[in-house]
Structure formats: structure tokens, C-alpha cells
Amino acid sequence: MNASNSSVTETILRSGYDLPVYGLANGQLLYIHIPALTCISLSFICVVIVLTLSFRHKSYKTFFRWTRSERFVVYLALCDGGFNLAHFTDHLHIVIVRNHVYPKELCEFYGFNLAVFVSAQNLMVNIVAINAFVLIYFSKQIPFGKKDYRLLLWTFGAPFLFSALAGILGQLGPNGTFCYFDGVKGTVANLFFTTVPLALILVMNIVLYILTWIRIHKETKRLHLGDSSQLMSANFTAARNMSLFVVAFFIQWWAMAIFGVWAYVTPDNVPQLLFHLVTTFSNIGGILNLIVYLIIRQRLILRKRSLKQQKKTQGTEICYFDGVKGTVANLFFTTVPLALILVMNIALYILTWIRIHKETKRLHLGDSSQLMSANFTAARNMSLFVVAFFIQWWAMAIFGVWAYVTPDNVPQLLFHLVTTFSNIGGILNLIVYIIIRQRLILRKRSLKQQKKTQGTEMSAIASSNTFSL
Structure with a gap:
């Protein structure tokens, strides 16, 4: 310079x-x-x-x-x-x-x-x-x-x-x-x-x-x-x-x-x-x-x-299957099994409730059908888990299929649905527990009431027999 x-x-x-x-x-x-x-x-x-x-x-x-x-x-x-x-x-x-x-x-x-x-x-x-x-x-x-x-x-x-x-x-x-x-x-x-x-x-x-x-x-x-x-x-x-x-x-x-x-x-x-x-x-x-x-x-x-x-x-920043290298593994490990299990659970749930409904109408449940009544109660309780499972994972199943078919066009709403429903399993399980617990309490009260009623009837019959003698 x-x-x-x-x-x-x-x-x-x-x-x-x-x-x-x-x-x-x-x-x-x-x-x-x-x-x-x-x-x-x-x-x-x-x-x-x-x-x-x-x-x-x-x-x-x-x-x-x-x-x-x-x-x-x-x-x-x-x-x-x-x-x-x-x-x-x-x-x-x-x-x-x-x-x-x-x-x-x-x-x-x-x-x-x-x-x-x-x-x-x-x-x-x-x-x-x-x-x-x-x-x-x-x-x-x-x-x-x-x-x-x-x-x-x-x-x-x-x-x-x-x-x-x-x-x-x-x-x-x-x-x-x-x-x-x-x-x-x-x-x-x-x-x-x-x-x-x-x-x-x-x-x-x-x-x-x-x-x-x-x-x-x-x-x-x-x-x-x-x-x-x-x-x-x-x-x-x-x-x-x-x-x-x-x-x-x-x-x-x-x-x-x-x-x-x-x-x-x-x-x-x-x-x-x-x-x-x-x-x-x-x-x-x-x-x-x-x-x-x-x-x-x-x-x-x-x-x-x-x-x-x-x-x-969104909750999209999670560690799961790699978004690039793990797409096939995610498909066969999550999307396909989840979709199949959802469909299978729904089918079993529907068949179970159809049978319960038919048998409830056909039978006059009494002492002779206590076992059947207990089975129906157990089936109803188990069906609650199926309903909870469906509520929790339906969005994830749709998301998995959608993301595999058109990964660049997944709606924003679906992200929100997935991150909401897939994370409420504990809440749903608590609801199921409360319902089952309430049913058990009501069933115990019902059985106790039945025993009291039966005892009263037996006493009345005994008194009637004594009077006639």
C-alpha cells in the first residue's frame, strides 16, 4: 500500500x-x-x-x-x-x-x-x-x-x-x-x-x-x-x-x-x-x-x-426408530402389528359383547346361572381394557400407515392426536380401574342384599310351617 x-x-x-x-x-x-x-x-x-x-x-x-x-x-x-x-x-x-x-x-x-x-x-x-x-x-x-x-x-x-x-x-x-x-x-x-x-x-x-x-x-x-x-x-x-x-x-x-x-x-x-x-x-x-x-x-x-x-x-422430537434408516423396521415392528392388534381386538370385543347380549336375554340368571353371570362380569371388565387400548392407539395406527404411504403430507392435526392419545395410557388405566372397582363393590352389595332377602324368605317360610303345625 x-x-x-x-x-x-x-x-x-x-x-x-x-x-x-x-x-x-x-x-x-x-x-x-x-x-x-x-x-x-x-x-x-x-x-x-x-x-x-x-x-x-x-x-x-x-x-x-x-x-x-x-x-x-x-x-x-x-x-x-x-x-x-x-x-x-x-x-x-x-x-x-x-x-x-x-x-x-x-x-x-x-x-x-x-x-x-x-x-x-x-x-x-x-x-x-x-x-x-x-x-x-x-x-x-x-x-x-x-x-x-x-x-x-x-x-x-x-x-x-x-x-x-x-x-x-x-x-x-x-x-x-x-x-x-x-x-x-x-x-x-x-x-x-x-x-x-x-x-x-x-x-x-x-x-x-x-x-x-x-x-x-x-x-x-x-x-x-x-x-x-x-x-x-x-x-x-x-x-x-x-x-x-x-x-x-x-x-x-x-x-x-x-x-x-x-x-x-x-x-x-x-x-x-x-x-x-x-x-x-x-x-x-x-x-x-x-x-x-x-x-x-x-x-x-x-x-x-x-x-x-x-x-x-408436537412431541415429535423423540428417540425411536431412526426416521431415515429405521422406516422399514418401524413399519414391521410398530405400524403393522399395531394395526393388526387393533383390528383383532375390535373384532374380539364385538364378538364378546354380542355373545354377552344374547346370553343375557336368553337366560334368567339365578342360582343355576351364577357361573355364567360371573363369566359375563369378567368379560365385561376385560373388554374395558380393549376399549382403553383402542382409545390410546387408534391415532398412532393411522399415523403409521399415513406416514409410510405419504410421509411428506401428514396432517398437523394427526401429530397432535398422536401425541395426545398415545400418552394418556395411565389416565385410561385409572378410569378402567375405577370402573372395575365400582362394579365389584356393587356386585358385593348385590350379593349381600340377595343373601339378606333369601334369609328373610327362609325365615318367613319356617314361621309359616310352624304356625301350620
Whole structure:
């Protein structure tokens, strides 16, 4: 990023320190650095908020069990925080002294930190975009290794090594606006370390973002998301969350990418407006990351509420036969046996009650038919269990057949009927118990009354016989 302007003469430039401080000659210095310092300050405040909220809601001990989106928020917050600290002191130094940063080693230190955190953020968001793409198109996650060591080695380790190498080779220093790659000696390094990678990553991220969202849009329209597509639904949610980082990355770095290309092609004709855009947008990473965090946080809360509500109203989130692999087993283990048993029980119930009705009308139940009467009572009591069974499981039987024939068109009402009736077995059993208990009490009273009546009749007969004698 060569920030030299037209005031530079044909004097041989040996390093960035030979460049004038951009904006100092034309009075634009504060207009460049004050907005930058303001954006950096706000960004750093947002970084602190993100980290505080992240670890307030979840323990740091379980960090590597957080969702990837939540971990990405923290990683990018650290990138923004490191970037903000290095860049704030850099800009503030220039504003105070109205000159380049001295000593040279301090400027190189600022440039080193800037190169590390800018590159780390570029690589991190690129991995996010690739991961979202792979997740949607191949239903796989990129393996980050234990405690994300592969991700961290790539996103932080590689920039650290290359930035250190650039520092050793004297490529870091002032560029006229701040400390980064030297505006004279480090132009080629800046081109291949920042401009080209940033432009390529921006284009690549945009392409992956578009492809990911096209696939999400198509699949969302094609699928009726239910139990059979919970995995796809979760993948879509994760991909949407990850895509937010890509959008934020584009907003933050689009101006820098244009500036890098423009400054390389025509370094003496970079528009003043582009400088302002770069110093504004490139320094709001923390703000954008906070917005992403809040959106993801809100989505997680809404998703948890939705799942909780589904469990309350539908009860469909149960562990039973696998909704994909276990459909055949469920058919032959539940649907078919349940339907057959229901039909068989109903048939036996009807035949039993027909026989009871006929025999009750045919017989004048007395002492000679006490056994038959007891059998009828027992049959009536047993039939109550059949009725209770039918009430409990009729909806499940219909649901099983319906779900097997047209799994995507099961009415919502049927879900409610299944989750209601299949879960009232205990209530029905209590009702059956109370009815049987009441019948037994009434039968005992009836038998006791009969014995009293028979005893009275026997006494009357005995008295009559005595009187006649």
C-alpha cells in the first residue's frame, strides 16, 4: 500500500521514511486519522462486548464444544482486538508527533502485528466460507482437529511466519499513512502478501457465498423440513450463520482491496475519498463482528424456543426408530402389528359383547346361572381394557400407515392426536380401574342384599310351617 502522493520529487527513495506523511502538507492529516481512531475505538469496545457476552453465557472450559459459529465469533474478535490495539497506537503516534513513527523498530512492530492479524482474519473468514460451502454441498464439516489446532495453525501460524520473514527482510515500515509494509522497499511484498490474497479471497468468498445461498434457497423450497430432514435444517442454519462472517468481511475489506490494486497500478493518483473509505471500513471489524454475534445469538435463542415449542406442542422430537434408516423396521415392528392388534381386538370385543347380549336375554340368571353371570362380569371388565387400548392407539395406527404411504403430507392435526392419545395410557388405566372397582363393590352389595332377602324368605317360610303345625 504505497501511500505516496504527487509532492514526492524525483529524489531517490530508499525507504518509507523518505515518503511524506500523507495529509500533512494539505491539511488532511486529522481528517484521515481522527475517523480512523474513532472507528478503531468503537471497534475495540465492540470486541470487548463480544468477548464478555460470549464467555458470560458459556463457560470457557467448554469452549471447544461450542458451535463453530460461536467459536468463529471469538477468533475473529481476537483478530479485531489485536488489529485495533496495534493500529490505534500507530495512528495516535502519527497524530501526536505529526511525523512517521520512530524508532524504526517500533514501526516494524506495529506493521508486524497489523500483518499478522489482517492476514489471520482473511484466512479465517475464507475457511468459514469454504466450510459453509462444503457443509451445504457435501453435508460435511472441514476437520479442524483437536481444539481447532489445524485451523489455528493455518490462520495464525502461517501469517506469523510470513510476517516475521517480512520483518527480517526489511519489508515492514511506514507507507505514508501508517506502519505496515514499507511504502518503498515493501511494495512487492505488500502486493503478494496483502493486495493479491485479499482480492482473491474476496472474490472466492463472494463466489462461495453465492453458491451456498443458491443451494440453501433451492433445498429450502424443495424440502418440507421435519424429522426426516433435521440434519439438513441444522446444516442450513450453520451455513447461514457462517455466511454472515463472509458478508461482514466483504463490508470491512472491499475498500482495502480496491485501494491496493489502485495504488499498485497508479500510486500517484489514488483518490482522497478512497483513503477515507479505507481508514473507515477497514477499522470497523469489531463493530461488524458484534453485529454478527448478536444475529447468531438471536438465531440460537429463537431456534431453542422453536424446538422447545415443538416438543411441547408436537412431541415429535423423540428417540425411536431412526426416521431415515429405521422406516422399514418401524413399519414391521410398530405400524403393522399395531394395526393388526387393533383390528383383532375390535373384532374380539364385538364378538364378546354380542355373545354377552344374547346370553343375557336368553337366560334368567339365578342360582343355576351364577357361573355364567360371573363369566359375563369378567368379560365385561376385560373388554374395558380393549376399549382403553383402542382409545390410546387408534391415532398412532393411522399415523403409521399415513406416514409410510405419504410421509411428506401428514396432517398437523394427526401429530397432535398422536401425541395426545398415545400418552394418556395411565389416565385410561385409572378410569378402567375405577370402573372395575365400582362394579365389584356393587356386585358385593348385590350379593349381600340377595343373601339378606333369601334369609328373610327362609325365615318367613319356617314361621309359616310352624304356625301350620
